Amino acid sequence: MQEVEKIVNGKDLFQRPEYQEVLEGKKQFESSYGATNPEKVSEVAEWTKSWEYREKNLAREALTVNPAKACQPLGAVMAALGFENTMPYVHGSHGCVAYFRSYFTRHFKEPTPCVSDSMTEDAAVFGGLANMKDGLKNCKAIYNPDMIAVSTTCMAEVIGDDLNAFITAAREESEGLLPESMPIPYAHTPSFVGSHITGYDNMMHSFLSQVGEQGTKTNKINIIPGFETYIGSLREVKKIAAAFGDDCVMIGDHSDQWDMPAGDYQMFSGGTTIAELKDAPNAKATISLQKYTTKKTMKLTKKWKQEKLELNPIGLKGTDEFVMALSELTGKEVPAELKIARGRFVDAMQDSYPYMHGKKFAIWGDPDFLLGMVSFLIEMGAEPTHVLCHNAPSGWEEEMRALLDTCPAKADCHVWAGKDLWAMRSLLFTEPVDFMIGNVYGKELMRDTGIPIIYIGFPIFDRHHLHRYSISGYEGGLNLLTWITNKILDKLDEDTKQIAKTDYFFDAVR
Amino acid sequence: MGPETLEAKQKAAVEEVLAKYPEKARKNRAKHIGVGSPDDNTAKTCGGVRSNKKTVPGVMSQRGCAYAGSKGVVWGPIKDMIHISHGPIGCGQYSRGGRRNYYIGTTGVDTYVTMNFSTDFQEKDIVFGGDKKLEQCIDEINELFPLNNGITIQSECPIGLIGDDIGAVARTKSKATGQNLIPVNCEGFRGVSQSLGHHIANDAVRDYVFDKPTGMDTATHEVTDYDVAIIGDYNIGGDAWSSRILLEEMGLRVVAQWSGDATLKEMALTPKVKLNLLHCYRSMNYISRHMEKEYGIPWTEYNFFGPSQTTKSLRKIATFFDESIQKKCEEVIAKYQPMIDGVTAKYKPGLEGKKVMLFVGGLRPRHVIGAYEDLGMEVIGTGYEFAHDDDYKRTTEEIFRSTIIYDDVNEYELEAFVKKLQPDLVASGIKEKYVFQKMGLPYRQMHSWDYSGPYHGYDGFAIFAKDMDLAINSPVWSHSKAPWDKAAN
Numbered sequence: 001m002q003e004v005e006k007i008v009n010g011k012d013l014f015q016r017p018e019y020q021e022v023l024e025g026k027k028q029f030e031s032s033y034g035a036t037n038p039e040k041v042s043e044v045a046e047w048t049k050s051w052e053y054r055e056k057n058l059a060r061e062a063l064t065v066n067p068a069k070a071c072q073p074l075g076a077v078m079a080a081l082g083f084e085n086t087m088p089y090v091h092g093s094h095g096c097v098a099y100f101r102s103y104f105t106r107h108f109k110e111p112t113p114c115v116s117d118s119m120t121e122d123a124a125v126f127g128g129l130a131n132m133k134d135g136l137k138n139c140k141a142i143y144n145p146d147m148i149a150v151s152t153t154c155m156a157e158v159i160g161d162d163l164n165a166f167i168t169a170a171r172e173e174s175e176g177l178l179p180e181s182m183p184i185p186y187a188h189t190p191s192f193v194g195s196h197i198t199g200y201d202n203m204m205h206s207f208l209s210q211v212g213e214q215g216t217k218t219n220k221i222n223i224i225p226g227f228e229t230y231i232g233s234l235r236e237v238k239k240i241a242a243a244f245g246d247d248c249v250m251i252g253d254h255s256d257q258w259d260m261p262a263g264d265y266q267m268f269s270g271g272t273t274i275a276e277l278k279d280a281p282n283a284k285a286t287i288s289l290q291k292y293t294t295k296k297t298m299k300l301t302k303k304w305k306q307e308k309l310e311l312n313p314i315g316l317k318g319t320d321e322f323v324m325a326l327s328e329l330t331g332k333e334v335p336a337e338l339k340i341a342r343g344r345f346v347d348a349m350q351d352s353y354p355y356m357h358g359k360k361f362a363i364w365g366d367p368d369f370l371l372g373m374v375s376f377l378i379e380m381g382a383e384p385t386h387v388l389c390h391n392a393p394s395g396w397e398e399e400m401r402a403l404l405d406t407c408p409a410k411a412d413c414h415v416w417a418g419k420d421l422w423a424m425r426s427l428l429f430t431e432p433v434d435f436m437i438g439n440v441y442g443k444e445l446m447r448d449t450g451i452p453i454i455y456i457g458f459p460i461f462d463r464h465h466l467h468r469y470s471i472s473g474y475e476g477g478l479n480l481l482t483w484i485t486n487k488i489l490d491k492l493d494e495d496t497k498q499i500a501k502t503d504y505f506f507d508a509v510r
Numbered sequence: 511m512g513p514e515t516l517e518a519k520q521k522a523a524v525e526e527v528l529a530k531y532p533e534k535a536r537k538n539r540a541k542h543i544g545v546g547s548p549d550d551n552t553a554k555t556c557g558g559v560r561s562n563k564k565t566v567p568g569v570m571s572q573r574g575c576a577y578a579g580s581k582g583v584v585w586g587p588i589k590d591m592i593h594i595s596h597g598p599i600g601c602g603q604y605s606r607g608g609r610r611n612y613y614i615g616t617t618g619v620d621t622y623v624t625m626n627f628s629t630d631f632q633e634k635d636i637v638f639g640g641d642k643k644l645e646q647c648i649d650e651i652n653e654l655f656p657l658n659n660g661i662t663i664q665s666e667c668p669i670g671l672i673g674d675d676i677g678a679v680a681r682t683k684s685k686a687t688g689q690n691l692i693p694v695n696c697e698g699f700r701g702v703s704q705s706l707g708h709h710i711a712n713d714a715v716r717d718y719v720f721d722k723p724t725g726m727d728t729a730t731h732e733v734t735d736y737d738v739a740i741i742g743d744y745n746i747g748g749d750a751w752s753s754r755i756l757l758e759e760m761g762l763r764v765v766a767q768w769s770g771d772a773t774l775k776e777m778a779l780t781p782k783v784k785l786n787l788l789h790c791y792r793s794m795n796y797i798s799r800h801m802e803k804e805y806g807i808p809w810t811e812y813n814f815f816g817p818s819q820t821t822k823s824l825r826k827i828a829t830f831f832d833e834s835i836q837k838k839c840e841e842v843i844a845k846y847q848p849m850i851d852g853v854t855a856k857y858k859p860g861l862e863g864k865k866v867m868l869f870v871g872g873l874r875p876r877h878v879i880g881a882y883e884d885l886g887m888e889v890i891g892t893g894y895e896f897a898h899d900d901d902y903k904r905t906t907e908e909i910f911r912s913t914i915i916y917d918d919v920n921e922y923e924l925e926a927f928v929k930k931l932q933p934d935l936v937a938s939g940i941k942e943k944y945v946f947q948k949m950g951l952p953y954r955q956m957h958s959w960d961y962s963g964p965y966h967g968y969d970g971f972a973i974f975a976k977d978m979d980l981a982i983n984s985p986v987w988s989h990s991k992a993p994w995d996k997a998a999n
Binding site: 001002003004007008009010013014018019022023025026029030031032033034035040041044045048053056057060061062063064065066067069070071072073074089092093094095096097098099100101102103105106109110111112113114115116117118119120121123124131132134135136137138139141142143153154155158159177190191192193195260261262263264265267422425440441444448461 | 530531532534535564565566567568569570571572573574575576577578589590597598599600601602603604605606607608612614615616617618619620621624625626627628629630631632633635636643644646647650651653654656657659666667668670671672698699700701702704726747748751752754755758764765766767771773774775776779845846849852853856921922925939940941942943944945946947948949950962963964968969972973975976989990991
């Protein structure tokens with residue numbers, strides 16, 4: 001029973017003898033092997049750690065277990081929230097939208113506005129035109145966005161709804177609520193093609209191609225961040241760009257949307273303005289910071305006769321390339337502040353390198369994130385033993401292999417394209433590493449294998465505020481270095497804290 | 511605030527909120543919002559609101575889908591079975607590990623609740639059908655997870671649209687191997703919310719757990735006169751465990767939990783119990799009614815939120831049994847009473863008179879009212895994501911004062927109602943949480959217990975009281991205003 005002076009929640013409550021007795025008693029009715037045959041559980045648990053199991057596990061052709069990817073409309077919602085006063089609108093079932101909003105909200109600890117037009121069974125039969133007509137009108141009437149960005153769920157895609165025709169019809173019947181002057185870009189984002197990064201790409205392409213207006217060429221440089229979940233990274237990229245003057249415009253800047261100050265609530269905050277979006281085709285260059293996330297979008301540079309640059313400012317080399325590209329594009333010397341920032345980052349790398357050097361890492365995430373992160377690990381002398389990308393687009397595996405070949409330990413570095421995190425579990429048991437880098441889905445891998453996890457990626461539901469930091473640029477590199485080094489030191493302390501056994505190495509100075 | 515003032519304010523808020531809608535939407539929403547009174551016996555539902563209807567398009571509803579109701583709620587927590595999210599990758603990913611259905615087991619070996627099994631549909635599966643892939647997935651599951659006690663196939667939207675026959679796949683394979691393979695046609699577009707998913711999932715339990723041999727050894731199970739089952743408790747944060755302990759202390763034998771920390775055998779044993787205890791009426795009344803009709807098992811609703819309702823419920827449950835149980839029931843109540851008195855004395859002074867607005871799923875919008883009122887807090891608004899008329903009817907009995915009632919409330923409406931009625935606490939879900947926190951309003955998630963809990967039973971109430979006090983009386987809310995702003999005032 002609870003003690004009034006020391007009320008505990010389930011963590012401690014259920015450890016008490018009276019609850020342990022309840023849980024033990026429950027077993028007599030249970031059918032799980034843990035209740036009926038615990039030895040069998042131990043036996044199978046051991047077997048799942050074996051090479052034999054790994055071979056069966058990696059030979060899977062149909063089944064996905066514990067994926068490390070999500071579906072297209074999620075990315076479309078992120079793309080939409082990068083524009084000022086823009087409502088993401090998902091044509092399809094509202095259940096999907098409840099999921100997208102929960103998913104982002106659990107990660108950012110911020111509200112995520114997004115509507116759907118709540119298609120149900122009758123819409124599946126007759127199409128979702130009526131839903132679109134009512135939905136756009138209601139959305140505009142009560143939330144008053146300046147732009148509505150329409151994407152689709154798999155339901156609408158399977159029945160083949162014609163977005164263009166539907167939106168035109170909705171405008172006509174809106175009694176002036178949805179004038180032609182109000183942009184309603186739309187993208188088909190079927191969940192059964194690609195992943196969330198494909199959805200980002202499709203929606204971003206639609207913003208630029210449907211709202212962008214070709215006119216007089218400008219000196220502007222577009223920067224498209226991609227499916228970037230680090231708010232601090234967006235801000236640091238803008239800061240670096242601003243050091244070269246005011247020519248750079250971030251296209252799709254959701255940094256303020258998912259980082260609103262306390263005190264008042266506004267549904268929308270910040271974002272690229274519609275005027276900036278309209279002018280984007282006239283820029284002299286477009287830089288993508290995530291090339292595999294903007295494959296389709298970046299094709300527009302050809303049509304618009306823009307210089308096309310694909311850069312990835314995670315780690316030292318990636319940031320150097322980004323900075324030099326901006327220098328070249330703007331014709332300006334690298335400013336002193338960036339030279340100092342680089343120097344500080346390199347100084348920190350040289351202070352901390354002994355701890356990362358030679359350490360084996362397993363890492364998973366989106367393709368562009370991995371290219372940047374693996375580059376950084378190699379720069380620090382670490383060994384990226386297992387690099388897993390569930391949503392690897394074509395070409396990625398080869399590029400990652402080439403990158404790993406620059407690592408002295410290349411023979412022990414493996415690329416796993418299209419594999420899921422249950423496959424990773426086998427890899428970790430058979431070819432263990434010192435640390436994992438990944439998202440919340442690594443938590444169970446950490447529990448099962450005992451390998452510590454460093455939370456970098458998306459989504460991260462169970463650690464707070466990491467997304468507020470940068471992982472890009474020199475300062476972002478410093479954050480990565482700090483997180484990784486200190487986790488290694490935490491582990492070293494854990495390993496050496498046994499009194500009178502190992503604590504001679506429990507050093508006060510590291 | 512006197513009752514008349516409150517009611518007038520609530521009615522004015524409703525009018526004002528509705529005014530902003532285009533006509534068609536306004537007409538629709540007007541039927542779903544009302545002001546309920548505990549003395550009103552004339553209205554068919556609390557506040558006269560209509561429910562379980564299609565959501566107005568484009569309004570930012572908080573509702574989920576049938577798949578969420580089946581995989582996420584009813585089937586997902588059954589721990590020794592593997593639940594395949596059948597279709598594209600997203601649904602399974604978004605619903606992974608978010609509901610806190612606690613269970614004991616070795617995940618990935620004999621239990622699987624927090625994992626995500628998916629058929630990860632690609633374009634070719636949509637074009638050519640996914641039945642073959644499903645079959646292969648089942649084979650691969652059985653090779654890699656040999657201790658599973660069965661597999662359920664939870665359909666996502668495309669399955670029902672492309673004409674796949676998951677029933678035939680399950681039938682054929684199950685015939686060949688004898689394995690429990692349960693097809694569930696819970697495509698997200700079915701129905702108007704999670705609710706139909708619950709119903710579909712209940713029907714699948716009826717058809718595949720009760721009406722077919724499951725291979726579970728139920729024949730040697732010896733029954734007693736005191737066997738009961740907990741129905742509609744998903745063990746969020748351990749709720750079913752802090753309920754179970756009370757039932758066992760009063761001499762009952764809890765044979766099954768539906769479906770938090772459940773195993774297939776417990777479900778299969780349930781038709782042998784003497785009484786079904788129904789907590790979440792909305793999601794599991796169907797199977798309770800079925801067991802009543804088929805096996806003659808009575809069922810009774812109970813409410814383990816807050817000491818008043820818990821005590822009332824324990825006594826009600828005891829009336830179904832003999833005097834020995836009734837005696838022990840009183841002993842249990844007496845045993846916990848000093849602790850409850852202590853908790854109330856500790857927290858009530860800091861919470862008394864605080865106004866609360868709720869918006870939850872299908873049960874808690876009425877069930878938790880008593881727990882707040884036990885702490886002296888006043889619930890002035892409540893509503894459900896996916897309730898039906900019978901839930902709104904039951905709500906009248908649970909409210910204490912004039913209460914604004916909103917069915918399927920959307921972001922716009924809830925924000926407006928909160929601004930008008932200025933509660934001291936908003937208690938709802940994750941999607942709304944930070945909207946209100948940004949306004950400086952204390953907030954508690956009432957689906958996940960905000961990563962705390964359990965809240966059921968007497969032990970759970972102590973945690974509930976502590977959490978509400980933590981939310982309302984935290985110093986952080988006083989920081990929103992900067993000192994220079996204060997100076998300016």
